[in-house]
Amino acid sequence: MTDGPPLIVTRPEPGNAATVRRAMAMGLDARAIPLFTAHPIDWRPPAPGDFAALLLTSAFAPRLAGPAIADLASLPAYAVGAATARAAEDAGLTVAMTGSSGAQRLLDDMTSENIRDILWLCGRERSEFDPRGAVIAALPCYAVDPVPLPAEWDALIAAPAILLAHSARAAQRISALVGNARAHLSLVAISAAVAAAAGDGWARLAVSEQPDDAAMLAQARALWHKGAK
Incomplete structure (x- = not known):
């Protein structure tokens, strides 16, 4: 499955590494890009x-x-x-x-x-x-405080990708950082409130059915299949 769009995991550690491991076990091309530290x-x-x-x-x-x-x-x-x-x-x-x-x-x-x-x-x-x-x-x-963006951020969001937002603050920061690039980006939000914080204009916006990693990654996999077609 790794020939599709990358999955950008933005949550702080130690959750980031755990999500990346689960995503990679599903065959997703997961990238650890924590936007905050706790x-x-x-x-x-x-x-x-x-x-x-x-x-x-x-x-x-x-x-x-x-x-x-x-x-x-x-x-x-x-x-x-x-x-x-x-x-x-x-x-x-x-x-x-x-x-x-x-x-x-x-x-x-x-x-x-x-x-x-x-x-x-x-x-x-x-x-x-x-x-x-x-x-x-x-x-x-x-x-939970924001951290500087890694060097690969601009390249990752320049092409279709899927981002995970585990909180309203994460959704707001992602939204501000991607700007108009959201038109070719997909976002998975952990809840409807987090999705609302992300705003409109995304290529695809999905809401997790439950507030946990398994449900978020299930949505990410569904978006991957759509993006890979």
């Missing part, structure tokens, strides 16, 4: 008794929170996507629910169970969503 920031856990649940919308939160996350182990964790749930469990948390359709849907499920006081362990920059009447305390424990 790192921990100082934070202090609040009293867990003030909350009914812990919301995790990215695997970076449990991965980068450090040992202080153990102070929140008594809270049931609600995680967006299987990768975030695995990272939460690796950090010693108990996952009560794994959402498969993005943060808003997971929050809707939480409020339908009358969970109203929620601690959101998150990044310094984050997307907003409707709290549906819940009280959500956002507590940043990590940051």
